[in-house]
Amino acid sequence: MTELVSILDGNTFLVSDRRGDIEPSLDFPTGLFAFDTRFLSTWLLLLDGERLQPLSIDDAESYRTRYFLVPGEPSHFLDTKVSIIRSRAIGDSFDEELTVLNHSGKEMTFTVRLEIAADFADLFEIKDTQSKHGDHAITIENGALRLTYRREAFHRETVVRSSAPAAVDKMGMTFSIRIGPHGEWTTRLEISTVIYGARGEDVRNRLPMAGSRSTAAIQAEHAKLVANAPKLGCDCEPLADAYRRSLEDLAALRYESIALGVRLMAAGLPWFMTLFGRDSIITSLQVLPFLPEIIPPTLKMLAGLQGHRIDDFRDEEPGKILHELRYGETAGFEEQPHSPYYGAADATPLFVILLDEYERWTGDSQLVKQLEYPVRAALTWIDTYGDLLGTGYLWYRTRNSRNGLENQCWKDSWDAICYSDGQLPGFPRATCEMQGYAYDAKLRGARLARLFWNDPQYADQLEREAAELKERFNRDFWLPDKEYYALALDGDGTPVDALSSNMGHLLWSGIVDESRAARVAEHLLGPRLFSGWGVRTLADNQGRYNPIGYHVGTVWPFDNSIIAWGLWKYGFRQEAGQICESMLGASRYFGGRLPEAFAGYERDLTEFPVQYPTACSPQAWSAGTPLLLLRVMLGLEPKGEHLIIDPYVPPGMGRLELLDIPGRWGRVDALGRSRRDDDG
Amino acid sequence: MTEATKQFFATLPARAPHVLRGPVTGTLRIDLSDGHRTEHWVLRMRPGAIEVGQGPAEADSIWYCGVDLFDRLVTGRAQALAALFRNESTFTGNVVLFLAFRRFFPPAPGTQDPRKVAREQVRQAR
Numbered sequence: 001m002t003e004l005v006s007i008l009d010g011n012t013f014l015v016s017d018r019r020g021d022i023e024p025s026l027d028f029p030t031g032l033f034a035f036d037t038r039f040l041s042t043w044l045l046l047l048d049g050e051r052l053q054p055l056s057i058d059d060a061e062s063y064r065t066r067y068f069l070v071p072g073e074p075s076h077f078l079d080t081k082v083s084i085i086r087s088r089a090i091g092d093s094f095d096e097e098l099t100v101l102n103h104s105g106k107e108m109t110f111t112v113r114l115e116i117a118a119d120f121a122d123l124f125e126i127k128d129t130q131s132k133h134g135d136h137a138i139t140i141e142n143g144a145l146r147l148t149y150r151r152e153a154f155h156r157e158t159v160v161r162s163s164a165p166a167a168v169d170k171m172g173m174t175f176s177i178r179i180g181p182h183g184e185w186t187t188r189l190e191i192s193t194v195i196y197g198a199r200g201e202d203v204r205n206r207l208p209m210a211g212s213r214s215t216a217a218i219q220a221e222h223a224k225l226v227a228n229a230p231k232l233g234c235d236c237e238p239l240a241d242a243y244r245r246s247l248e249d250l251a252a253l254r255y256e257s258i259a260l261g262v263r264l265m266a267a268g269l270p271w272f273m274t275l276f277g278r279d280s281i282i283t284s285l286q287v288l289p290f291l292p293e294i295i296p297p298t299l300k301m302l303a304g305l306q307g308h309r310i311d312d313f314r315d316e317e318p319g320k321i322l323h324e325l326r327y328g329e330t331a332g333f334e335e336q337p338h339s340p341y342y343g344a345a346d347a348t349p350l351f352v353i354l355l356d357e358y359e360r361w362t363g364d365s366q367l368v369k370q371l372e373y374p375v376r377a378a379l380t381w382i383d384t385y386g387d388l389l390g391t392g393y394l395w396y397r398t399r400n401s402r403n404g405l406e407n408q409c410w411k412d413s414w415d416a417i418c419y420s421d422g423q424l425p426g427f428p429r430a431t432c433e434m435q436g437y438a439y440d441a442k443l444r445g446a447r448l449a450r451l452f453w454n455d456p457q458y459a460d461q462l463e464r465e466a467a468e469l470k471e472r473f474n475r476d477f478w479l480p481d482k483e484y485y486a487l488a489l490d491g492d493g494t495p496v497d498a499l500s501s502n503m504g505h506l507l508w509s510g511i512v513d514e515s516r517a518a519r520v521a522e523h524l525l526g527p528r529l530f531s532g533w534g535v536r537t538l539a540d541n542q543g544r545y546n547p548i549g550y551h552v553g554t555v556w557p558f559d560n561s562i563i564a565w566g567l568w569k570y571g572f573r574q575e576a577g578q579i580c581e582s583m584l585g586a587s588r589y590f591g592g593r594l595p596e597a598f599a600g601y602e603r604d605l606t607e608f609p610v611q612y613p614t615a616c617s618p619q620a621w622s623a624g625t626p627l628l629l630l631r632v633m634l635g636l637e638p639k640g641e642h643l644i645i646d647p648y649v650p651p652g653m654g655r656l657e658l659l660d661i662p663g664r665w666g667r668v669d670a671l672g673r674s675r676r677d678d679d680g
Numbered sequence: 681m682t683e684a685t686k687q688f689f690a691t692l693p694a695r696a697p698h699v700l701r702g703p704v705t706g707t708l709r710i711d712l713s714d715g716h717r718t719e720h721w722v723l724r725m726r727p728g729a730i731e732v733g734q735g736p737a738e739a740d741s742i743w744y745c746g747v748d749l750f751d752r753l754v755t756g757r758a759q760a761l762a763a764l765f766r767n768e769s770t771f772t773g774n775v776v777l778f779l780a781f782r783r784f785f786p787p788a789p790g791t792q793d794p795r796k797v798a799r800e801q802v803r804q805a806r
Contacts, residue, residue, distance in 0.1 A: 153767040197770050303702065304776055308783040310791045311759070317794065332766030339762040373701035388798045395797055426805065430797055491802050 009063045009090045011255040019054045020067040020086045031552025038327030039158040039193040042117035062252035064089040080400035089215045094191040102179040109456040112175040118158045120149035122328040128674030136168045157194040163188040222251040229290045238584045241592035242626040258333045275325045277347030281354045282336045286624030295358050305375035312399035316573045319381030321347040343405040348378045349441035356444035360638045363664030368452045379445045397428035416551035420497045422543020432503045436509030443468035474513050483519050499539035506604035507566025517570040532559045533586045547600040557594040560622035561628040568632045594622040596651035634670045647672025696730040704780040709739035714747040735803035741773025796800040
């Protein structure tokens, strides 16, 4: 029973097995989580002492699941005299309705038992919950079971109540029930999670939006987000499915920030249900043409939490944009650096890029003016603390030797940055795509300075610096014998010569010399990098290549969406279309929901994309991928007060129309159609 | 109140032009308690300026903090957000003001410029 079902609403989520039970797991976050704490680690349903078996599961909506269960092990003869419906939803609290149905013609008695426990594990310590520093307590009050955890002033509680009378003990609740012929019995269980803050109140009571988020409210909010998005009409069914699924997942991944009382986008279930700088910015860039209203809270929050001092534990420096924010016990007691952690060298230029792109689409000059100083601080960081070695590039090297990130680019696993022969370079490291982002950030910063900050001198300076960076980069990163850009420079300035997908981001940034763009495109779509389902993170002839290696061979949908954007920018429409086609082809095998990553096996070999074992799903920037691909295929680009529409729809995809695209032009429609083969 | 805390509040108006550069306007009250008595510090912030006063004034947000913790914050030996997350200090109201105010807190004693450290290490490795 390892297959897991998840429901979520923002950063509260629940992961259980296919009968709805939760058992403590040491390798995967099963349980009920809120704000990085596990509030339920055991939640087992027994009927007359027996576990139940699932007949079917209805999980069409992200915040609600319904299980249809019967007693008996799978090998037993199915006892059809009784069945159970377990219907649950996540909103303000976790609610579960248990209904026992007597299918026989006579009165029956049953013992329904719920085993309940909470270990209050931090998401970072579920593999080792024995070493918790605080104290657990269990009390029974007025028929409710109250599970408490305290460590100094840190205080969290789970309270379980039942609408039907129950015999409550410290391990759970028991119901002795009698049901008439063809009758039913129901109880409603309410599980509240409490995070104590100021004056002993739940901190979330202080949030403007919290307190009354019923299931109906969530449903209304999701419906509103989907209703506000442009309408897609197309002949390509996988695209229609992926678009619909993406909008629903993006709605579900929004969560309420404790700090701002606004809705932000969490990065991915189950490991990343929190704010990430890089993920939230990339997702924002992907969804901007569709859901511009979700961008300002993200930008403001990242600006509010911008680094302000040097902090070695958190890899923080003045002007730097955060990598990851966590609210749990390990963050609070500084066992993990996420309060927030700043170990990302790319989030800072990406922050500048997002603000400029946002203004181009929406014309919201007020936000650009409001964020002038955070953006200036970000641009200053690029040339000061970001340029760790003073050589004109963005470098990273963690100063937290205990639990800092070795790699502070999007490929942040330990072995992601390697030479072609598989060896690992020393530190600091300067990966290529970060230099592209820095280049783009300078040009975009120049535009903002000239148009909105009344500072043409600064604009000139930034443009000059960008031009110098482009020249320097094309000299130092290009490998003339291999004809591609190095993945990185090592601490000596030697190119790290692996063939990787990072080059595709360079096209998006515009830092690639025109004369080299075609060669870069050939590599990206060539047999070493392109699997048939997408561009691999690392080419299959490299030393460290592994088709199921997290950043050394898998295919990442978000990576491919940025690559497609870059190919389009340099005029490679057919190649961009090929990536769109392959991604949408892959999405069919995941029910329209692209996972974080899938395996890099050759398309001919497996005939379907193989999911990466522990990939997060839904994942925000994977959900954003179909949206960006739509933009690429329709060729949507704001210019002044207008939206340029220049479609190139891949062969076989047929008609594509996107209605009511929001922006500074109001709402406009875009139409495209595949060229027929005989059109040439 | 510790000597470090007293000095910290005294220097705020002069530092504000460099520190409070974002779009922040409002009043933050810090209730500093030693367990017996509470001092109320009232900080009226706007871009580039801060006024420091005392007394139980109305505020857009209130931050409850122990005297010892505050001393560690103003000397760079603690970090403000982590202290909130472990509930060692608590907060109500508009958190933007708190996020802006935390910028006045200095780095830990003995912190070195990471550029200097990195360049030295690269030189030594050669």
